[in-house]
Amino acid sequence: MKKQDMNRDWIATAQTLSSALPYLQRYDDATVVIKLGGHAMGSDEGMESFARDVVLMQQVGVNPVIVHGGGPMINAMLERLDIKSEFVNGKRVTDAATVEVVEMVLSGRVNKRIVQAINAQGGKAVGLSGKDANLMVCEQTDPDLGFVGTPVEMNPDFLRGLAKDNIIPVIAPLGTGRNGETFNVNGDTAAGAIAASLEADRLLLLTDVAGVKDSSGEVVTELTAAQIRALTADGTIAGGMIPKTETALNAIEGGVRAVVILDGRAPNACLLELYTEHGAGSLIRD
Numbered sequence: 001m002k003k004q005d006m007n008r009d010w011i012a013t014a015q016t017l018s019s020a021l022p023y024l025q026r027y028d029d030a031t032v033v034i035k036l037g038g039h040a041m042g043s044d045e046g047m048e049s050f051a052r053d054v055v056l057m058q059q060v061g062v063n064p065v066i067v068h069g070g071g072p073m074i075n076a077m078l079e080r081l082d083i084k085s086e087f088v089n090g091k092r093v094t095d096a097a098t099v100e101v102v103e104m105v106l107s108g109r110v111n112k113r114i115v116q117a118i119n120a121q122g123g124k125a126v127g128l129s130g131k132d133a134n135l136m137v138c139e140q141t142d143p144d145l146g147f148v149g150t151p152v153e154m155n156p157d158f159l160r161g162l163a164k165d166n167i168i169p170v171i172a173p174l175g176t177g178r179n180g181e182t183f184n185v186n187g188d189t190a191a192g193a194i195a196a197s198l199e200a201d202r203l204l205l206l207t208d209v210a211g212v213k214d215s216s217g218e219v220v221t222e223l224t225a226a227q228i229r230a231l232t233a234d235g236t237i238a239g240g241m242i243p244k245t246e247t248a249l250n251a252i253e254g255g256v257r258a259v260v261i262l263d264g265r266a267p268n269a270c271l272l273e274l275y276t277e278h279g280a281g282s283l284i285r286d
Helices: 003-019 021-026 044-059 071-080 096-120 156-164 187-198 225-233 241-253 269-275
Strands: 031-036 063-068 125-129 136-140 149-154 168-172 174-177 182-184 202-207 222-224 258-263 282-285
Touching: 003 021, 021 269, 031 044, 031 187, 031 269, 044 063, 044 096, 044 168, 044 269, 063 096, 063 156, 063 187, 071 096, 096 125, 096 168, 096 174, 096 182, 136 187, 149 174, 149 187, 156 168, 156 187, 187 202, 187 241, 202 241, 202 269, 222 225, 225 241, 225 282, 241 258, 241 282, 258 269
Parallel strands: 031 063, 031 202, 063 168, 125 168, 136 174, 202 258, 222 282
Antiparallel strands: 136 149, 174 182, 258 282
């Protein structure tokens, strides 16, 4: 590379950092909950990049909270153990054997992979589930679905205490029942409940799509709650996007300032959303 080209690259980098200043100020001391979907975890390189972004966010004043999924990993382990799944209205029945596998995979392999990645980048992460410190007390969602839970009581003060000590919580979406049961909680639902309990500034739902699309297939960069309801009613929002937008609406009603649905496989997706003018994905607010 010629010296002139190198100088041009350095200037561009400096300009990028300078243009980020208003956003750095905007998110100073803000709580940002990030839902990392199983499909968005990607390769080891992708995980390393995500972890570096999270540590950078904390370094410049953000209080990040990570909630993760792990559906593909759970499916692989159930298949490996030859545990058959039943489905009711398209939803997996989580019996006693299945919930043991879910907890093993989510609180074990998946959770610790994220924790180790963040710590390797100089962060101070700790792995938790919603069962720890009664972070997420649940009731059974539907008896036909078995050990699937809906969060009804949260413990945000514990997470606020971790933030004061510069500890990044990495939370597996498992909840505890009032009688000591273990409940499997949808990852988006768990992230939304945690974000609402913290009255987070942002909830970032990292998934495997670029955002909410309109009837022509184009990503809509900003949406109101009313627009989300209209797009759902006319069938534009369908399939797997429905629970994500429902999570967004519930989180906003619960006190979250805004929710962003974005492609977690894109490099530096969180940084692009928080620290650039154009952002990333679809931003939803009331």
